[in-house]
Amino acid sequence: MSAGATLWLSLAGMAVVTYLLRASFLLLPPGVRTPPLLRRTLRFVPAAVLTAIWAPELLLEDRVLSVSLENERLLAGFVAIAVAWRWRMTSATIAAGLAALHFFAWIS
């Protein structure tokens, strides 16, 4: 398949899948009850999936696990987590993380 076809097919599929996930429970008739186990399961999805997206960006270097003071992305990530924890602000988290990344790269 050409790159253009892949792009447009992906775009259409992503739009449909994302909308259906968002609409899912809101489209059920008011009387229907959602199973408690399903709701308990879904509760953990954001923390699990979002973490799985960013963890490799901090912990892997050239596809190899790197836990050391040499890994400036890991150190900057800890700074960002602390800022996010304390102030709960996306802009402050991004600014602090990027500043820390450049700082740790500069001192090493």
Next chain:
Amino acid sequence: MPLHRPALAAGARASLPVLLGVAPFGVITGVAMVASGIPPLAAMLMSLAVFAGASMVASAQLLAQGTPAALIIVATLIINLRFMMYSASLRAHLAHLPLRWRLAVSYLQADNVYGLSLSRFAEHPADPHKLEYFLGAGVLIWGAWQAAVLAGVMIGAGVPPAWRLEFAAPLAFIAMTVPFLRDRAMVGAALAAAATVIATHGLPLRLNLIAAAMAGIVAGLLLERRKP
């Protein structure tokens, strides 16, 4: 049904501080899409049709690696599975509304719109104007997001690589994750997902994302205090 203006305004007002986070993440998403080879027009269409930054950044990377469309769509399904949880919990407040409003609410669901609305609904459970509050926050955040993505798409590859702006995407995800880590079970779910995604990163087709999601859910359920 006329919309209640003061509740629309209250939702919009509450979302103002959130825009400080929406704007940089939108710009980064636009830059990331164009930098990985998506044409500017397609990037904007994706932003309008999908309206979910995390999945758009991930898909741009996968597209650049030549990943087949089916796998990009599956990765999007996993990354955006959290919207199903938002849908289930918004249902308790908005299920009685006419279909057209529920369809609009579905389109406008985003992490921060959901977060703002749910904390408001928890404080005012009997508020008759929950829809308007959601729409006030949702429309403003949607507009700011689209404008920010457009700015990012136009800046595009003009950002010097030495700025290492690509690192802002994981930082934005960190900012989205931390508010969820309110109890032991949530922290356990996040740690299990992180450990699993690293341990299984050799798997093809982003299967490690699915493995991590399942490990996180299982860890969360095991650590959760069962209510009597």
